[in-house]
Amino acid sequence: MSTTFDTLAALVRPDFPALRRVLSGAPVAYFDGPGGTQVPQPVVDAVSDYLLNHNANDGWAYRTSVETDIALRRARAAAAAFLNAASPDEVLFGANMTTLTFHIARAIGRSLSPGDEIVVTDLDHHADIDPWVALARDYGAVIKHVPLLENTPLLDIDAYEALLGPRTRLVAVGLSSNAFGTINPVARMAAAAHRAGALVFVDAVHAAAHATIDVATLGADMLAFSAYKVYGPHVGVAYCRDALLDRLDFPRLAPQTPKGSRRAESGTLNHEGIVGAGAAIEYLAAALGSPEGSLRDRLAATMTRLAHEEEALFDELTRGLRALPNVTLYEPPPGTPRHPTVAFSIQGHRAQDVAARLSGERGVFVSHGNFYAATAVAKLAPEASAVGGIVRAGLAIYSTPEEVARLIEGIAGID
Ligand SMILES: Cc1ncc(COP(=O)(O)O)c(C=O)c1O
Missing domain, CATH: 3.90.1150.10 (Aspartate Aminotransferase, domain 1)
Known part of the structure; x- marks a missing residue:
């Protein structure tokens, strides 16, 4: 280039x-x-190179398995840079954003008591509404909806702030609307949620193709996006703050060692898709042709x-x-x-x-x-x-x- x-x-x-x-x-x-x-072609090449030359399960001693570990680590590091996560261990891969969100919601649900409140918005994609609504059914949580300002695809932020209270456990909000493009004031909303003692889950699926995502600046405790909306293959990516990964009770198999991202991920992942997701991030970073500076x-x-x-x-x-x-x-x-x-x-x-x-x-x-x-x-x-x-x-x-x-x-x- x-x-x-x-x-x-x-x-x-x-x-x-x-x-x-x-x-x-x-x-x-x-x-x-x-x-x-x-x-782009480099992403296609990375996927096919993985499948043709390195395809294996992870964690074993033979050559292609070691190469798989290296390839997955590289993709995880690229995703951590994409999100400004403190560590690649905070990056989770999964089938797609929806499935990852249901998975994270299930872990959060296990820590809820009946009457705990979850705030969702009327602007969001339902992948950031219905996994939380399911917790109302499963654990007796109460769902509160941030309304739209009349006749506009804009959240009523005053109404949002009024919804927060001592029982609020989680706020789920999109960074921008996949239907209307509206960018929500997520950093402000997250600060208010944290003041109320609640966690913040951000749906960055639509925003990830248009903005530099920064979990720290946003104040996101958890965030998810999909590589296939950002020039990569069909893979979901999530961020979960390290301390939360330690604390939350993710569904996992008994023999699994809960270490790094394995605290939340389960089963064999979509290796070729993850490699492609990392390659898409590296492609974007290389787009201007400058060798200067970090990947981020x-x-x-x-x-x-x-x-x-x-x-x-x-x-x-x-x-x-x-x-x-x-x-x-x-x-x-x-x-x-x-x-x-x-x-x-x-x-x-x-x-x-x-x-x-x-x-x-x-x-x-x-x-x-x-x-x-x-x-x-x-x-x-x-x-x-x-x-x-x-x-x-x-x-x-x-x-x-x-x-x-x-x-x-x-x-x-x-x-
Ligand atoms: C804003 C937003 N959130 C969530 C999703 C769901 O993503 P996935 O298809 O990866 O489950 C989409 C997909 O269209 C989306 O646009």
Whole structure:
């Protein structure tokens, strides 16, 4: 990769084989990043190298097993750098964010007493709601919901602070909304939760593709994201503070030695996926071509540059959509911090039909439905929800102005 370039997108696009796919006479424009991003060749190479040359179970004395241990350690260290975790031992891998969250919730549930309170939000993906709601059923916990400010995808932070009390044990909140892009004031919310003596679980799945994640600055006791939304394979990644890993009663097998991440992880992991997840983080860190600084420093440089470029491109996208008379956008108020994901509907057209037409006519991929942010989508877009949901378009590192123009033209052509 060279260091002279116009945009990050121009620099990285040759690395993504999926961008060479042509559909309806145009290279595919992937606006489905909030549902899953494309994968660069070095990540594919790392996965296939693992499977071809090092594939083994971990922890044994023979060569490929030792190589597997080394590869997993390297990926865990990359994930720790990605999160600013104090130690790779605080990094947990699992099938996906949802499964990891159910697993962590189960451990937390075992420490709850009936009447203990858990705060969830009406904006979140249900992967950060329902594992906690399950604890109400299993352990008699009480669930409190942070409401939305009327008709906006914005949390009512005053209402949130009023919900906290001496029985609050956990606050579960998303760093940014996968449906609307809204960035929540998580550091402020975490500080309030800690003052009340509660733990904080952060869903960083949507945010991880757009920001430098820092568990320390956020005040997250636990946090989870998915590698497949950040240019990696289908693997979930979680952070859990060291002292909590010691304290929580994770489900595990009797012969298992509870050491390092093994305090929470169980079974044989998805080695090739984990190797790919680490390679995706290393890819992002190397994107600007600078050999200077730690992995985290280089990653932060890429993410800062990406955020800057995405902001300008997202502005073009939202301005273009707002100018179309038959398009309804579901947006937070102007000036709200936001990641580059926009939700909308087109009058008289079902979201699924819009997505199918954009794919079939323009090679433009957008998602439709409620994206499991079902509570917020039902509240903010009740009519669209009744006929299958809304349309969502999100930017990724490879998004270009030409693609944004093609998306807007495609929508303008649906009348
Ligand atoms: C914000 C958010 N949280 C959680 C999830 C669930 O992630 P996973 O598919 O890894 O379980 C998603 C997936 O779409 C998401 O966007």
